[in-house]
Amino acid sequence: MKKSIGSILILCTIFLFGWVSVHSQEEMEVVDNSVFDQPRRTSSLFMHDDHNESAGIEECHVCHHVYEDGELLEDESSEDSSCSECHEIDASGDMPGLMMAYHLNCKGCHLKEKKGPVLCGECHHK
Amino acid sequence: MHTAYDMLTGPCAWTAFILFFGGCLYRLIKMLWLVWKKERFIFSYMSLRYSLRSLVHWMVPFMAVNWRRQPVLTIATFAFHLCLILTPLFVSAHIILWEEAWQFSWWMLPDGLADAMTMVVIVCAGYFFIRRLVSPEVRYVTGPSDWIILSIVAAPFISGFLAYHQWFAYRFFTMFHIFSGEVMLVAIPFTRLSHMIISPFTRAYMGSEFGKIRHARDW
Amino acid sequence: MGEAAKGETKITDQGLDGGVGRLDESRIREVINTVLKNETGARLKTYVETCIHCGLCSEACHYYLSNDKDPAFSPVGKVKRTLWEMLKRKGKVTPAFIREAAVVAHTECNLCKRCAQYCPFGIDIAYLMSVVRRIVHRLGCTPLYIQDTANSHSVHMNQMWVKGDEWPDTLQWQEEEAQAEIPALRIPLEKEGADIMYSVIAPEPKFQAQLIYQAAVIMDVAGVNWTMPASMGWDNSDMAMFTGDNELMGRLKRTHFETAARLKVKKIIMGECGHAFRSVYDTGNRWLGWRVPPFQIVHAIEFYYDLIKSGRIKIKTKYPHAVTLHDPCNVSRGAGLHDKARFVAKAVAAEFVEMEPNREHNYCCAAGGGAINCGPPYKMKRLQGNKVKAEQLFAAKTRGAGVLIAPCHNCHSGLHDILHHYGIGLDIKFLGDIIYEVMEKPA
Incomplete structure (x- = not known):
């Protein structure tokens, strides 16, 4: 009995670590806001695959864009890097700060497509 | 939803801002033009020193005799007006929207403080509401327009408060918040809310008359 | 409605x-x-x-x-x-x-x-x-009564139907009376180039002629180079200002100023009247287009203040009563003379009791602004409409005041009514009454 409890615990631990280590966009539920020092709002709800499925987005670069010298590079994609690798907390030059980048990217598209959340609390649930 | 949001934050917002700033400017110019046309003597009695003397005495809580006579009202009216003006200018959600639209931003209030300030506005508006109901001298001179302008001012703060806390119908209150804020902006120059821009001038004129001609205190 | x-x-x-x-x-x-x-x-x-x-x-x-x-x-x-x-x-x-x-x-x-x-x-x-x-x-x-005073203004340029000859006649009478006290005293009429034109309101010659007597004594003792006009223009009062008859107000003030100009005086000194001061100092001049009056306008309070301060009038023995002071709206809230009035009151009286509220915040007499001039029909309304004044006066009395100084004709009459109606039991005086009584006079 003790043995079985111990093995369950071990299994759970392995599963947890495994879950975290293999955690990728497939299971993504919120936008990671840990880079923000003291975030004023909750992380935005975002189910990556569900979103893309319902939005009919097949190409990564639609969101994971690449800009060079202020020009959007068509068909170039940056899905291997996280947003904060380019976008710092504060804006630099033409490049928006990280928060603005999220807002402009998500809300901007939602407004353009007339689909998806645009009000603060629709993403940042209390 | 998106179309409505687009309308409210686009053309409606622009209209509100233009009517607010344009309307305020129009009211000021119209007032000065009317003075120039019909009561030009007023200019010759204006005094910067006594205008400021009067304004300072009435803009500092408890500095005027009548403020001291009405301590509760004085605290309420100063807290109300201070929070009413500062909160919308420095609340983070507004600044973020402006930054999204125009790429500029400024210092923002901590959310907790902004929330408290919003509550101050709501509580004070409630106080004014009750005062209008129960205080005979206020009740006597209260008409429909007084209830309307109090509602116009209270609405964006009540809806903003509900929207921030995401209580009840979040979408409705957020959209209503934007709409009622725009209504308030437009109402300022075109209703008696114009005391926001006009009252410093009536105060300054009375201060000048009292200081320069009457050699007496007007507070 | x-x-x-x-x-x-x-x-x-x-x-x-x-x-x-x-x-x-x-x-x-x-x-x-x-x-x-x-x-x-x-x-x-x-x-x-x-x-x-x-x-x-x-x-x-x-x-x-x-x-x-x-x-x-x-x-x-x-x-x-x-x-x-x-x-x-x-x-x-x-x-x-x-x-x-x-x-x-x-x-x-x-x-x-x-x-x-x-x-x-x-x-x-x-x-x-x-x-x-x-x-x-x-x-x-x-209202009929105040319109009647305005009509009098229109006909005689004074408030009380004082006819052309009655005015110099009254002055002469008071001059003679005063000469019994000071034989060389004159009330100089039409003295061109005098420093001062002294103007009063028509109730003074009409039924308070002793005020002219007292003023003449004060002028004489202080050695003031003064005059009074024999013509229209001697009356500085102005009920037209209160009836809204601005055109008549303009005529009155023009006559007053032009009389002073004709006499080539340096300034106009006026008796203890508030509304007349308002009219000459603040309202009538504006109607005529003068930003400030064309003459220096000195209210009696300020005049007494200058005389006492400069020692031209000396106090023999102080008035032996505790006095309290009513600040008339038109000279306190209207010209800031409250502190000068206090200086005079304290200089002439043995004790001064402050009224609460006071200075610019003093309660109105409910007689000014033409209200008392609306006459007997409204007397009770005026008295009942100023209970708060009675309470204020009574409070001053409980703090020791025995005499109420009211340096304004309307206030004086209105407060007189209030004192009687409410049975407050204060005497009421003009500043001039007390100065006349306590000043040093040639033996």
């Missing part, structure tokens, strides 16, 4: 009843709109459009405080009962409304401007009441 004040009984007034009888609604509309369009401007518009209806002016008003805080008597309440309605209805109001507006503007407001000090926006409610008076004047609907 604005709601009438509670418990108000209609007072018969031939001026109002006769005037209203001649009115019809089209005439009313025409006059209201003409006055509003042609004679008002930014002030009226701005005041009405800025007032937030907060009621903070209420406690400034003695009528409100004295009538159990009946909101109809609050300053803004009175605007509601008059101008708001006229504006809202674009002048389409009934003759009965005009009668009520005349009653409100003439007998429920003294134009003391205390409310202007209590309004956070500095809205000049007294000015709004003056506009109402102007409208009812143009409609020929002014």
Whole structure:
């Protein structure tokens, strides 16, 4: 009995670590806001695959864009890097700060497509 | 939803801002033009020193005799007006929207403080509401327009408060918040809310008359 | 139509009843709109459009405080009962409304401007009441008694139907009386180039001639180079200012100033009258286009202050009573003379008891602004409308005051009535009465 409890615990631990280590966009539920020092709002709800499925987005670069010298590079994609690798907390030059980048990217598209959340609390649930 | 949001934050917002700033400017110019046309003597009695003397005495809580006579009202009216003006200018959600639209931003209030300030506005508006109901001298001179302008001012703060806390119908209150804020902006120059821009001038004129001609205190 | 004040009984007034009888609604509309369009401007518009209806002016008003805080008597309440309605209805109001507006503007407001000090926006409610008076004047609907004084102004350029010969006659009489005390005393008439023209209000020659006597003694002892005119223009009073008859006010003040100019004097000194001071110093001059009066205008308070301060008048023995001082609106709130008045009162009297509230914040006498001049029909209303003054006076008495100084004719008469009606038991004096009594005179 003790043995079985111990093995369950071990299994759970392995599963947890495994879950975290293999955690990728497939299971993504919120936008990671840990880079923000003291975030004023909750992380935005975002189910990556569900979103893309319902939005009919097949190409990564639609969101994971690449800009060079202020020009959007068509068909170039940056899905291997996280947003904060380019976008710092504060804006630099033409490049928006990280928060603005999220807002402009998500809300901007939602407004353009007339689909998806645009009000603060629709993403940042209390 | 998106179309409505687009309308409210686009053309409606622009209209509100233009009517607010344009309307305020129009009211000021119209007032000065009317003075120039019909009561030009007023200019010759204006005094910067006594205008400021009067304004300072009435803009500092408890500095005027009548403020001291009405301590509760004085605290309420100063807290109300201070929070009413500062909160919308420095609340983070507004600044973020402006930054999204125009790429500029400024210092923002901590959310907790902004929330408290919003509550101050709501509580004070409630106080004014009750005062209008129960205080005979206020009740006597209260008409429909007084209830309307109090509602116009209270609405964006009540809806903003509900929207921030995401209580009840979040979408409705957020959209209503934007709409009622725009209504308030437009109402300022075109209703008696114009005391926001006009009252410093009536105060300054009375201060000048009292200081320069009457050699007496007007507070 | 604005709601009438509670418990108000209609007072018969031939001026109002006769005037209203001649009115019809089209005439009313025409006059209201003409006055509003042609004679008002930014002030009226701005005041009405800025007032937030907060009621903070209420406690400034003695009528409100004295009538159990009946909101109809609050300053803004009175605007509601008059101008708001006229504006809202674009002048389409009934003759009965005009009668009520005349009653409100003439007998429920003294134009003391205390409310202007209590309004956070500095809205000049007294000015709004003056506009109402102007409208009812143009409609020929002014209380009978005050209209009669205005008629006297129009005929004789004085308030009390004093005829041309009666004036120098009275001066001569007082000169002779005073010569019994100071044989060389003169009341110099028509002395061109004198330093000072001394002007008074018509009630002085009419029934308070001893005030002229006292002034002559003070002038004589102080060695002042003064004169009084023998012609019209000697009277500085101005009920036309209060009836809204601005044209007549202009005639009066022009005559007064031109008389001073003809006599080539340096300044005009006036007796202890508040409304006349307002007219000469602040209102009439503006109607004539003078930003400030064309002559230096010195109220008796200031004149006495200068004489005592410079030692030209010396006090033999101080007046042996505790005095309290009523600050008249027109010289305190109107010219800041309250501290000079205190200096004089303290210089002449053994003890000074302060009234609360005082200076600019003093309660009105309820007689000024033409209210007492609306005559006997409104006397009880005036007295009941100033209970708060009686309480204030009584409080001063309980703190030891025995004599009330009221350096203004209207205040003096109004307070005299209040003292008697409420049985307060204070004596009432002008500053000049006491100075005359206690000053050093040639043996």
